[in-house]
Amino acid sequence: MTETWHRIDDGILWIAGQPISLPQPVKEALHHNDRLLILVEPAPDVIFNRNIFALSMHGELLWQIEESPHGTEVDKPYMNLHCDKNGVVIAGNWNGLSYSVDLHNGTVSVAAFEK
Template identity: 85%
Template sequence: MTPQWHRIDDGTLLIAGQPVPLPHPVKEALRHKDRLLILVEPPPDVIFNRNVFALSMHGELLWQIEESPHGTEVDKPYVNLHCDKNEWVIASNWNGLSYSVDLHNGAVSVAAFEK
């Protein structure tokens, strides 16, 4: 088992005990190999659709996710992150779309439509 190098404390991400500045509180963190994927939750009155970030083990920003290219709604942030059985990172939208996330650059492609 590898040591825990990050933690979430009341919506704040800490890496090696130091807070990492993010635009909104952290809702979810998903460790994937040598990076940490962070889902932030903007307030209800703020439109912030690129709400997933990839960070290095040192807190360096690697990329910010691409906005969902589907749907006519203006407000369509991602609502959760998980790894599927093939170890692909999946980011889901409240509008029923799940996207496979390219871990090199944050680009998305449709993985499933669930509505």
């Protein structure tokens, strides 16, 4: 199956022609091996720090990311998602930390401090 098995239309994720229910609009999607990693954009008045999900190619929820364990602010959602040059999935947080994401369960570990 190619990367065309999903699409994002106006913040809504579609897999195999079916809309997938997510708690907030989709900001980014990252296809990695047999799964799709989704970063949703929390509304400005909503605290939603576990805003990355892993879905199967059939739209099944595999896991939801661990909340950033660092920082004193209550509101600290992930801001971006990408693969580094080694194929490791990295989730960036506004607090200046980038985390490597365990693709099996969504736990995070510090990859870099950028502030």
